[in-house]
Amino acid sequence: MDGAVVVSGREFTPEILTKIREQVAVGGAALTRAGLSREVCEWLNWRDPMGRLQEMSCRRALQRLSELERITLPVARAGARRQPDRYVCASSKEPVIRCALDHLGKIAVVEVSAERTPELSKQWNDLIAAHHYLGYVPAVGRQKRYLIMSERQGCLGASSFSAAAWRCTARDRWIGWNEQERRAHLQAVIAQSRFLILPWVQVKNLASHLLARLAARVVDDWRETYGYAPLLLETYVLGKQFAGTCYRAAGWLHLGQTAGCSRNERTQHEGVDVKEVFVHPLCARARERLRGGRSTARSKKDGGWAEHEFAGAELGDRRLARRLVEVGRDFFAHPQANIPHASHSAKRARAAYRLLDHPELGMKEFLSAHVRATTERAAAEKVVLAVQDTTSLNYTGIKDVCAGLGPVGTRTSGARGLIVHDTVVFTPQGLPLGVLDAQVWARAGEKTSRPAREIAEKESIKWLHSYEQASRLAVDCGTGTTVVSVGDREADLYELFIEAHGRRTGAHLLVRACQNRRIRSEEYALLFDYLHGLDAAGEYDVAVAAGPKRHARVARLSVRFSTVTLRPPRGKAALGVVELHAVLVREEDPPRDEPALEWILLTTLPVDDLRSACEKIDWYSVRWAIEVFHRTLKSGCRMEDRQLENASRLENCLAIDMVVAWRILHLRHLSRVDPDAPCTVYFEPHQWEALYAVTTPHQPRPTEPITIRQATRLVAMLGGFLARKSDGEPGAETLWRGLQTLDAICIGWLAAHRALGRDP
Numbered sequence: 001m002d003g004a005v006v007v008s009g010r011e012f013t014p015e016i017l018t019k020i021r022e023q024v025a026v027g028g029a030a031l032t033r034a035g036l037s038r039e040v041c042e043w044l045n046w047r048d049p050m051g052r053l054q055e056m057s058c059r060r061a062l063q064r065l066s067e068l069e070r071i072t073l074p075v076a077r078a079g080a081r082r083q084p085d086r087y088v089c090a091s092s093k094e095p096v097i098r099c100a101l102d103h104l105g106k107i108a109v110v111e112v113s114a115e116r117t118p119e120l121s122k123q124w125n126d127l128i129a130a131h132h133y134l135g136y137v138p139a140v141g142r143q144k145r146y147l148i149m150s151e152r153q154g155c156l157g158a159s160s161f162s163a164a165a166w167r168c169t170a171r172d173r174w175i176g177w178n179e180q181e182r183r184a185h186l187q188a189v190i191a192q193s194r195f196l197i198l199p200w201v202q203v204k205n206l207a208s209h210l211l212a213r214l215a216a217r218v219v220d221d222w223r224e225t226y227g228y229a230p231l232l233l234e235t236y237v238l239g240k241q242f243a244g245t246c247y248r249a250a251g252w253l254h255l256g257q258t259a260g261c262s263r264n265e266r267t268q269h270e271g272v273d274v275k276e277v278f279v280h281p282l283c284a285r286a287r288e289r290l291r292g293g294r295s296t297a298r299s300k301k302d303g304g305w306a307e308h309e310f311a312g313a314e315l316g317d318r319r320l321a322r323r324l325v326e327v328g329r330d331f332f333a334h335p336q337a338n339i340p341h342a343s344h345s346a347k348r349a350r351a352a353y354r355l356l357d358h359p360e361l362g363m364k365e366f367l368s369a370h371v372r373a374t375t376e377r378a379a380a381e382k383v384v385l386a387v388q389d390t391t392s393l394n395y396t397g398i399k400d401v402c403a404g405l406g407p408v409g410t411r412t413s414g415a416r417g418l419i420v421h422d423t424v425v426f427t428p429q430g431l432p433l434g435v436l437d438a439q440v441w442a443r444a445g446e447k448t449s450r451p452a453r454e455i456a457e458k459e460s461i462k463w464l465h466s467y468e469q470a471s472r473l474a475v476d477c478g479t480g481t482t483v484v485s486v487g488d489r490e491a492d493l494y495e496l497f498i499e500a501h502g503r504r505t506g507a508h509l510l511v512r513a514c515q516n517r518r519i520r521s522e523e524y525a526l527l528f529d530y531l532h533g534l535d536a537a538g539e540y541d542v543a544v545a546a547g548p549k550r551h552a553r554v555a556r557l558s559v560r561f562s563t564v565t566l567r568p569p570r571g572k573a574a575l576g577v578v579e580l581h582a583v584l585v586r587e588e589d590p591p592r593d594e595p596a597l598e599w600i601l602l603t604t605l606p607v608d609d610l611r612s613a614c615e616k617i618d619w620y621s622v623r624w625a626i627e628v629f630h631r632t633l634k635s636g637c638r639m640e641d642r643q644l645e646n647a648s649r650l651e652n653c654l655a656i657d658m659v660v661a662w663r664i665l666h667l668r669h670l671s672r673v674d675p676d677a678p679c680t681v682y683f684e685p686h687q688w689e690a691l692y693a694v695t696t697p698h699q700p701r702p703t704e705p706i707t708i709r710q711a712t713r714l715v716a717m718l719g720g721f722l723a724r725k726s727d728g729e730p731g732a733e734t735l736w737r738g739l740q741t742l743d744a745i746c747i748g749w750l751a752a753h754r755a756l757g758r759d760p
Helices: 014-030 033-044 056-068 118-131 170-177 178-187 206-226 245-249 286-289 302-311 318-333 340-343 346-356 362-377 461-477 494-501 527-532 612-634 649-672 685-695 708-718 732-755
Strands: 006-007 010-012 107-111 143-150 152-165 189-197 234-237 253-257 274-281 383-394 414-424 432-441 482-487 508-512 537-544 553-565 578-587 598-603
Touching: 006 056, 006 537, 006 612, 010 056, 014 033, 014 056, 107 118, 107 206, 107 598, 107 685, 118 143, 143 206, 143 649, 152 206, 152 340, 170 234, 170 253, 170 286, 178 189, 178 286, 189 206, 206 245, 206 346, 234 286, 245 286, 253 553, 274 383, 286 383, 302 318, 318 346, 318 414, 318 732, 340 346, 346 649, 346 685, 362 414, 362 432, 362 649, 383 432, 383 461, 383 494, 383 537, 383 612, 414 461, 414 612, 414 649, 432 461, 432 537, 432 578, 461 482, 461 494, 482 612, 494 578, 508 612, 508 649, 527 553, 527 598, 537 612, 553 612, 598 612, 612 732, 649 708, 649 732, 685 708, 708 732
Parallel strands: 189 234, 383 482, 482 508
Antiparallel strands: 006 010, 107 143, 143 152, 152 189, 234 274, 253 274, 383 414, 414 432, 508 598, 537 553, 553 578, 578 598
16 A cells, blocks of 8 residues: 655545545546545645635645656646747837836736736736746646736736745744644745846836835735735745845845755756745744744843853852853853963963862763753753764874873774763754763773673763753653654664663654664564565655765655564563664665665654654754764864863863853854844844944944844854855854954953943
């Protein structure tokens, strides 16, 4: 039996697919595609808020199912739709309209309808077909079309609105959607699918004026026709051809770029060039309402971030806690500086060294306040991902002056340092919430003659320890938050599966499989063989980042899933069997000369349909964010350049650097998902004022704080970010360099104001 497939946001189960095939067979030549779509809408109760059948959306879904060879559609009626005649009036024969906006006279936005105004509808089709770079494509589903008419000059242009893109990473991150919220509230987002000003109309400010008029008009028209008011407009601009200047002038927000196509499903325009994403909120609390009322407000006073992350640390003395706050601030202001440089004075540097060398304090105490703050942030989310991974810190250059190090890297490299296994908490959208746990140790120099057989005697125990911390987080957050412990192939440990499966309360588990384990099955004896023998349940698109042996692309993956019962490894029969859910994703048609993507994921979470399988794929994709965290820790905070006398000092210093690295990543990500938040969520007033004055010297100082995105880009420009249109958003590297420059600027800014007797 065929598996279920998700198309146009609807799940077509094997039973529904069978019913469609039977209906086509019984209906024969008398059955039309329109009639079939009405039947399917009735079966699925597929209706809009006003109770009308969603026939056009269903038609598109049935067409996609036919392309996937899941069903056979009735034969299309000949002549059912005629392509519009091309608009024959060439722009070169039209007189150029070049005047001031107010000289056009009264401008009307006229709604176009094929039923009520067929002549205007044909004119709209012809204009778009002749003069819009995407041409004319019949829209499906909910839509509104408009002609722009001038009292003195006649027709000026045309525009249309239709359903929003099913998925758009830049938009979804900006809203802060999780998967459930996106599915529930996507209909409140509509797309401006066409916007055309005729090429001979060259009137300054006309485009931004029309965008404002259209945004106001479509809200009322959409409510009247479809029974609800949209909350957000979106559009996609071909960046290499258009700058999107009119959208910026009309107050639209630029969020980033697409991955090359606007929907997860294939469309007529799949494979088009990357586009710039713009959105326009239609009410003051649009994002919060799109999240179902869930707020992501942050603290408005940046001066308290260090107190929040460090002041409550269990150090046994308030003076030590205050010193930890000062050191944390200094490290954040100079993430790449050594301790004397970051401390500004010899006295503060000596105090920092004494703190790191305290005989009764360790990494657990230094991180205690931050872990509680991380738990608070996690408790506000419905789902959090506790991603764990291992890295090493190489201190070969200082091994002669630093005690307590061990071998790292290969056996023949001679490198010495520390092994770090940490757990960082993320939202499903990739927003880092904080460090939950960190284990640090130095490997012994000698190898034992017989490898340890018990898990407690191996380094692999690190995975179980981190899972234990994730389970404590789940208990602390309560039943309102689902905690998922995520690990790569090294986490494929049978003992870990047994531990997670046996818990009634605690964290769930999501691990990429490495071992081709034995399973209970009549036909197959091994896990990988069994999963590859399943029929594909559907397809899913995943954005693949560029790597050493691959180019950035959107990979189309087949999805298979099943419940499996794993048998214990040889010699561990006492552990018993364990039942897990397995998801196999595989790229069936990879690009030439590039390896195909293939993941096998094992989880304790239920995977009952294609939608839940794709959700687990998205969650596992967040795992790569911890790699960025490790890179920020090493390259941004220069943790491997710390010259301290022993491993204990290094561990304590690492605890502070981890919080600093998290904060840099949090700033980077927040500027992308919440770009219009005030910059005071991260920067004190004198910081953003000095930043704005130095980077934009010819602009008057704003009376209100600039946005977090503006401030982040200005900081990154201090670190070498060029802010070109093709550069995208700044990364962690330019941010940490810019933060150092900003601190020097602020010192001068405060000194100048105090010398002049002014309050900075």
